[in-house]
Amino acid sequence: MKTFTHINATSIADAGAKLTQYGSSAKLIAGGTDLIRLLKTRCLPDASLPQYIINLKTITPTLDYIKVDGTTLKIGALTRLHDIAFSTTVLGSWSSLSQAARVVSSWPIRQMGTIGGNICCQKQCWYYRSTWNKFQCVLNGGTGCPAVAGNHRYESVFGPTNGCYSVNPNDISPVLLALSATIVTNKGSYTADKFFDGFKITNLGAGEFVTEIDIPTPAAGSKQAFVKASERRAVDFASANCAILVTPGTGTITAARIVLGAVATVPYLSAEAATALIGKSISADTAAAAGAAAVSKASPISALNKYKVAMASGLVQRALLS
């Protein structure tokens, strides 16, 4: 039986130092809702199992906050999704983030899960997550992607990254792109569109972890929304989701950020949808055009995951007309 050495971080600097010291033999734990599941099922190959688990929760007060600094919303990485969902501060100018946090999984997961953990969650592909590492695909140290010839109903309709089609399914990530967030780490920062990687999940470097999310205040009069489709209303990851920020919300649109989630290996910022909207105003026709444009580059693996294309297109329309 594999045992892990549990280390309580005492500060941000301490967590960074431990992470650097133990390198790939260490994993961070925050709420543990994803990591514990990953470790308990033994879906990772032995060589990828960590020896050290570095507990960030012991520095919670330092990284658990929601505040506004000037015009920027600042959320500590250890802030729980439940607190974000019901924060009046977040609801004020960043309502789409609140909408997304409210529909993540179920109440217990939102009570434990943190925003930092959410955007760093590992892939959910059921081949990758199979117990005892049954499918040694390219993502868990083997070769090939059994999902392509197998059941790929949840996989990407925008192609693979490094041969892996597993989507980024998290609900918070598309909102961060739509709202042009910055992901702050113990070593620097990333704009949200540079943070995610379709294979490694994030572009965090060695010894690096998320400490804060910064989100600018959207322009006055802009419209934002988050919508999600999933098989069951609660608990399930998204089959597809969509976050939008359109400026202004009424009148002639000058800027639009339309982001699809759970349909590509990273949250998908659609330049085509933005182009379809700029210079127009929101109507049923322009929303339909933006929905069609958002998926114009989609290329499903087969009829099995093709439903995501229509679903994503419909979500863009629903978000715009909400």
Ligand SMILES: Cc1cc2nc3c(=O)[nH]c(=O)nc-3n(C[C@H](O)[C@H](O)[C@H](O)COP(=O)(O)OP(=O)(O)OC[C@H]3O[C@@H](n4cnc5c(N)ncnc54)[C@H](O)[C@@H]3O)c2cc1C
């Ligand atoms: C049944 C179930 C249903 C779910 N449904 C949804 C859903 O509908 N939508 C959705 O978005 N998510 C869903 N999730 C995922 C859930 O949102 C995440 O599990 C949760 O937000 C992760 O937060 P955590 O603090 O528990 O992370 P942990 O499990 O502690 O960590 C997750 C990963 O992130 C890393 N990590 C944690 N904190 C940091 C940090 N600060 N910096 C860098 N890396 C870090 C860990 O090393 C680990 O790899 C579901 C999970 C479960 C178990």
Ligand code: SF4
């Ligand atoms: S989609 Fe990715 S995680 Fe799933 S089987 Fe293929 S390579 Fe593995």
